[in-house]
Amino acid sequence: MQSVQGTDAIQAPTSLPGSKSVFIKWGLLGSVGLINGYATILMYSRGELAFALLTVILTALALYVFGSKKTYAHRYIYPGIAGMILFILFPLAYTVGLAFTNYSAKNQLSLERTQTVLMDRTFQSGDSFPFTLYKTDNGHQIVVKDGEQLLATEEFSLDGLNVTDMDLKAIDSAQGEKEKIKTIIQNRTAISAVDFHLPSGEDIRMSGLRKFAAVVPLYTMQDDGETLYNNETGETLKPNMEVGFYQPVDENGAFIGNTISPGFVVEIGTANFERVWKDEGIKEPFISIFIWTVVFSICTVAFTLAIGLILANIVQWEELKGRAVYRVLLILPYAVPAFISILIFKGLFNQSFGEINMVLESIFGLKPNWFSDPILAKTMVLIVNTWLGFPYMMILCMGLLKAIPDDLYEASAIDGANFIDNFKRITFPLMIKPLTPLLIAAFAFNFNNFVMIQLLTNGGPNMIGTSEPAGYTDLLVSYTYRIAFEGGGGQDFGLASAIATLIFLLVGALALLNLRFTKLSQD
Secondary structure, three states: OHHHHHHHHHHHHHHHHHHHHHHHHHHHHHHHHHHHHHHHHHHHHOOOHHHHHHHHHHHHHHHHHHHOOOOHHHHHOHHHHHHHHHHHHHHHHHHHHHOOEOOOOOEEEOHHHHHHHHHOOEEEEEEEEEEEEEEEOOEEEEEEEEOOEEEEOOOEOOOOOOOOEEEOEEEOOOOOEEOOHHHHHHOHHHHHOOEEEOOOOOEEEEOOOOEEEEEEEOEEEOOOOOOEEEOOOOOEEEEEOOOOEEEEEOOOOOEOOOOEOOEEOOEOOOHHHHHHHHOHHHHHHHHHHHHHHHHHHHHHHHHHHHHHHHHHHHHOOOOOOOHHHHHHHHHHHHHOOHHHHHHHHHHHOOOOOOHHHHHHHHHHOOOOOOOOOHHHHHHHHHHHHHHHHHHHHHHHHHHHHHHOOHHHHHHHHHOOOOHHHHHHHHHHHHHHHHHHHHHHHHHHHHHOOHHHHHHHOOOOOEOOOOOOOOEOOOOHHHHHHHHHHHOOOOOOHHHHHHHHHHHHHHHHHHHHHHHHHHHHHHO
């Protein structure tokens, strides 16, 4: 008995911390579930279905991983999985989803939210009523003149006026001192928010600095919950699900006249993709920009690799004195922030005051239009990007050259091989395999090199006759940005998402092709 009691006495304290940890664990999980559940409800109520679904998925995954004994061992990889869902899969799926909608600056709301906005609109009807603001002993009073009759509000405090309606009652004469127009201007916002009730039951509202007028709702919702009646013009409006706007209809239900903003988001199928290959104002610049993007990426990788390889061999030449100094100087362009170098080059290539044009003009009598001529602009872009990229390639090549055994070069020297033979048979074959993945990564980076284009040329010079803004030095990524935020017809996020989806497919295909060639070369 004593041994049993002793065992219980020893085990009893150890069970308490375990129960505490379980309680704390489930308390935290429950709190996370409740908070995220409340956030999900708020997102869904505001029409943000995609973000609500994302929150549900991440929360459910967290509760499953941390709440189940079978999956608890995977808790360390949950941040990585959540990050992949949040920053890779969700943006990709969201972008693809937008590509099949008319989402733009004019079409951002849901149908229900659009109806709410339209139903809040009012217009002035009926006669106008002049009014005067008086300063009284107990505050202020508004006096309205209805024909020969005077109507006045109760005295109120103008400071901190936060009422939404006031009654107007008949008076014999106005009392107090008439306020200047300056006071009305200072308090216009507060007065405009008040509905004033006439004895007849009609409501009036401030329509000018000295006038009130009857204000009524502009639209009335019909029994079907979708049709709106315009109380001012007598028109009947229905939602046009093809364009995402309310629009007047005729007696036969056909849409006529202009659309009414704001618009709402609707599914339009593959219309955005069809615009890319059917609209010549988009098709031609898209193809031209795609070809230039590929050429730009290939040329940049080739130029930076060639320069980097040559310089790497030079700075590692044992006979060269001061190699360390040259190595540091050649790496400096890589250490300087890219945007600073780009802006400096933008000034150097200035057509009127740039140092490059001054030198060319003094020596050769030339004054190139770097930012106006498409060919020169592309040349300038390649020059600047090569300058920004060669130090990285030089560092890579220096490391790979160090990894090649000196015995190979000694044996080659015994056979009478020269520098070119060594490069073709030893250096390049041993470098190309470890360098290929890095070249593919460099190609992918330059394919989407938005910052350099945006800061240096902003895509210019601009193409003429395009449906959306496009430039000769635009890459696909900057072209998509300009459609999304600089489009002539508004911020066309749907079309930009469609082009972004095509870019993803094209880059994916190029990546698979590069990997295929890499595999063949290694075999």
